[in-house]
Amino acid sequence: MSERSEFTVESGSVEQRLLPSAEPVRLIDQHGVAHEHPQYEMPAAQTLAGGYAQLVTGRRINDQAGALVRQGRLAVYPSSHGQEACQIAATMVLGAQDWLFPTYRDTVSIVSRGVDPIETLTLLRGDWHSGYDPYEHKVAPQATPLATQLLHAVGVAHAARLKGEDTVVMALCGDGATSEGDFHEALNFAAVFRAPVVFFIQNNEYAISVPLSKQTVAPSLAHKGIGYGVPGERADGNDLAGLLAVLGSAVAKARAGEGPQLVEAHTYRVQAHTNADDASKYRDDAEVTPWLERDPIKRLDAYLTGLGVLDDEAKQEATRAAEKVADALREGLMQEVQPDPAELFEHLYTTPTPQLREQAAFLADELAREEV
């Protein structure tokens, strides 16, 4: 036994504070059966019923967007089909003063935050690089360069602290993104600055074709917080109840000044990476099938029906509401919008450079000649 020194880490207490639970937190299993958890409470039935309606709408958005890609109305769509519980939980735990930092896969989360679905899909439609006002709903532009947005999230959270604002930032990323340097820098910065950020990893087992086993040999992605002094927790990513409990607690801790929190949701990408991807090149359908049984909507349906909170009437209402969103999506995206080429030059600088003005005039002239 070596002697205690100034380098000794109180491993027991550190582990208690930082280590995720041995099993992902699950309050409702795939059969819709509730389970007690020593640490986390079942959310109120009415909260879950509201969540159910959002899940149904989220699924409908995913499937409608998939269809619109096939009809050429969207350039590309990375679906969160099967991950809707993560998408919805991430925003349900936030207050109006909080921020969401989404990726390309988080359309449903953005819509759940209140952003207009057509504006949300402007990027993927190919109209413009972002379609919504980030300040209106406190939703950052969707990030494509992986993990880069996590540092921005830390900055927004740090500014909020400096200004004395009661803001928590929910920063989303995938399992693959945790391999990028920026992920690690973000965790470390957030911890050092005690920034109120909840890093929420949707571990859907794949980064395009690469399975998690080739991404990391860490015991879990939530364990990645330990080295930075950031507490980690894991939840069943297809259980809305467990996610709300875990994310809700993480948000509360960040808000109370306890610093950043890391949450990993265990879920699965049941569809290909995007419409442009062919998943049969790298995985068997047999691997996907069990995950269809773990569907987040099915289990919440079973649980709430069992409780008597969700009857046929309420389910039909949820379906109707989802249909309305899908109709609006279809209608909006069927309209042929041609973005104004003049905008190409408008927003690059506060004041366009003389060169950009010249180039804008050149293009305007060219377009005018095209018309004759």
Add this chain to the structure above:
Amino acid sequence: MTHVKLSMAQALNQALRDAMRADESVLMFGEDVGALGGVFRITDGLTAEFGEQRCFDTPLAESGIVGLAVGLAMNGMRPVVEMQFDAFGYPAFEQVVSHVAKMRNRTRGRITLPIVIRMPYAGGIGGVEHHCDSSEAYYAHTPGLTVVAPGTVADAYTLLRRAIEFPDPVIFLEPKKLYWAKDEVDLTVAEPGIGKAVVRREGADATLIAYGPTVPVALEAAEAAAAEGRQLQVVDLRSIVPFDDETVCAAVRRTGRAVVVAEASGFASVSSEIVARVTERCFHSLAAPIRRVTGFDIPYPPPKLERHQLPSVDRILDAVDDLQWDDR
């Protein structure tokens, strides 16, 4: 293999295969290059043929990929790495600029890095943001890097084979809109090698200078000009660094007029370098200032607006018309 009809993607795949067969130290790695065969299928079937030791997926980290390549090359390997898209090569920029480019110089030639960094590059495929950057100027501006961009199917094969055999690091830019372009080709490591431009079409009236994705557009423009009675010569640079001053200047001297055609933004670009070099060397042979047809100085536009950014036949012909024909 004699005269087969292949796409550029298939020719690149064959070049990798042949290089890996020829030399055991050639390794191919990056994101999704294993089972999937790369998002553009350039590495299709390589893991099946050569095993996971030689063609493999890495964790998702571009800086990691290039940094690993540096170490592997220091210890006798010839790494070929793929950056999934041009704009996703930026996390590796530190490794490329500070180490890949400088290692040979800072060790006084003791460490050489035979690394190829392959990059699906430039636009024209309706990709959303970050998928269509023309980033050649960053690399061309960095001393120590060799930068090549094939404009034809045959050249894709030749240049990639030569890049893998090259003793120093090569940035290999693959014009993604040409991946599916097919041609009847003879898969041999042909002449000339890296560092040489070629004249793709003869013509006495003016010279179009193009590279990578703009080579076919320039050839199309020359075809259209011929129909109107003007003969345009087309030079395909192939190699941006080293730059073939000799071939390019000889071509421009023959015609006295020139237009540079490039997809990248024009400001502080490879196209501006070309204009400067040629003007410095051929001033007295020029009948008009060299014109450029380039992308605007803006981030690459979203799919619905991308056609405005891409050099078109019409823009090239307008630029040719502007070469002071009446004022000799």
